Amino acid sequence: MEHNAMERIQERPSSMAANSHETQSLLNGQILQLGVDVGGTYIKFGLIDEHGNILLRDKSRTHPERGSGAIIRSIIDGVEAILARCSLRVGDLKCIGLGIPGTVDSQNGVVVYAPNLFWRDVKIVDAIRQELDVPVLIVQDTCAAAWAEYLVGAGQGLCSLASVTLGTGIGCGLVFDGKIFRGALSTAGEFGHQIVDPDGLPCNCGRRGCLEAYAGGLAILREAKKRIPEILELTHQKPDNLDVHDIYRLAQQGHVQARELTDSVVKYVGMGLVNLINLCSVELISISGGISNAPEELLLNPLIAFVRSRAYDVVAKRVRICRSDLGEDAPLIGSAMLYRCESYEDHILH
Numbered sequence: 382m383e384h385n386a387m388e389r390i391q392e393r394p395s396s397m398a399a400n401s402h403e404t405q406s407l408l409n410g411q412i413l414q415l416g417v418d419v420g421g422t423y424i425k426f427g428l429i430d431e432h433g434n435i436l437l438r439d440k441s442r443t444h445p446e447r448g449s450g451a452i453i454r455s456i457i458d459g460v461e462a463i464l465a466r467c468s469l470r471v472g473d474l475k476c477i478g479l480g481i482p483g484t485v486d487s488q489n490g491v492v493v494y495a496p497n498l499f500w501r502d503v504k505i506v507d508a509i510r511q512e513l514d515v516p517v518l519i520v521q522d523t524c525a526a527a528w529a530e531y532l533v534g535a536g537q538g539l540c541s542l543a544s545v546t547l548g549t550g551i552g553c554g555l556v557f558d559g560k561i562f563r564g565a566l567s568t569a570g571e572f573g574h575q576i577v578d579p580d581g582l583p584c585n586c587g588r589r590g591c592l593e594a595y596a597g598g599l600a601i602l603r604e605a606k607k608r609i610p611e612i613l614e615l616t617h618q619k620p621d622n623l624d625v626h627d628i629y630r631l632a633q634q635g636h637v638q639a640r641e642l643t644d645s646v647v648k649y650v651g652m653g654l655v656n657l658i659n660l661c662s663v664e665l666i667s668i669s670g671g672i673s674n675a676p677e678e679l680l681l682n683p684l685i686a687f688v689r690s691r692a693y694d695v696v697a698k699r700v701r702i703c704r705s706d707l708g709e710d711a712p713l714i715g716s717a718m719l720y721r722c723e724s725y726e727d728h729i730l731h
């Protein structure tokens with residue numbers, strides 16, 4: 382599907398047609414904002430109300446190989462397209478929030494480093510503001526997910542939480558005392574790159590022994606192929622289609638080596654969570670990402686047991702660990718709602 386030279390894939394048909402009556406009901410005194418989740422594969426767009434409900438969504442494919450200019454063009458086109466679908470103007474929005482897969486300088490609107498997009502020092506906010514006259518806020522996608530969890534997810538009413546993403550890579554967003562915590566150098570929450578074995582396996586970050594090299598999706602697949610040579614026959618998969626959930630299915634069926642592998646994921650992620658909890662004393666850890674959908678008896682339940690038995694006593698008893706209900710939508714919702722974070726207030730017109 383081509384739209385304004387942009388490959389646009391509508392996720393699901395919307396009941397909202399573009400007519401003035403429905404536009405009025407959409408607006409109807411509501412505060413609306415747009416979230417954009419810039420991923421390595423898709424750019425997702427969501428028109429979101431003040432309660433975090435996604436009213437309208439869209440997505441287009443990301444083409445990192447075409448450079449930052451092309452991706453920024455896709456973002457602007459996508460914003461205009463979703464607004465056109467419901468006869469809104471950019472001026473009707475409180476803000477546009479962008480979740481970025483990398484380190485960002487939120488104050489200056491710069492993406493400092495996003496390896497999956499091949500970006501360094503991209504002034505994305507200035508570029509978008511040249512065409513769209515609305516406040517544009519940026520944040521790392523993991524922080525956006527944590528912010529959504531805090532505002533409208535399992536973290537409502539709490540002060541501090543961590544939102545851990547277990548996927549191809551492993552990331553984490555932190556909310557402390559009701560604020561997104563990014564650290565002085567904006568790199569807080571690199572949970573996947575904590576060392577779990579000092580002389581361990583090489584990691585994608587160029588260092589060794591990181592948690593991600595043991596429990597990230599790529600690591601699980603690599604180990605499965607190494608430890609279970611007949612894995613493709615057992616799972617009836619082609620090499621490129623083998624999925625972490627195939628390994629979990631095997632483990633569920635009682636395959637010994639597959640089970641050893643899923644147990645080792647629990648051990649390493651558990652170690653990471655204990656370090657995080659002991660250091661930061663968070664009330665809640667919500668877990669999302671593709672691997673979080675693994676059967677509870679193989680992931681969530683043993684993880685909780687590991688943390689209860691291994692973390693520092695006071696926090697071990699009280700911390701809550703759950704699977705995120707917001708799932709893949711968390712970064713989209715959280716980036717749209719950045720205007721509610723104190724650190725971003727200067728960028729919003731009241």
Ligand SMILES: [Zn+2]
Pocket residue numbers: 573574584585586587588589591593
């Ligand atoms: Zn690493």
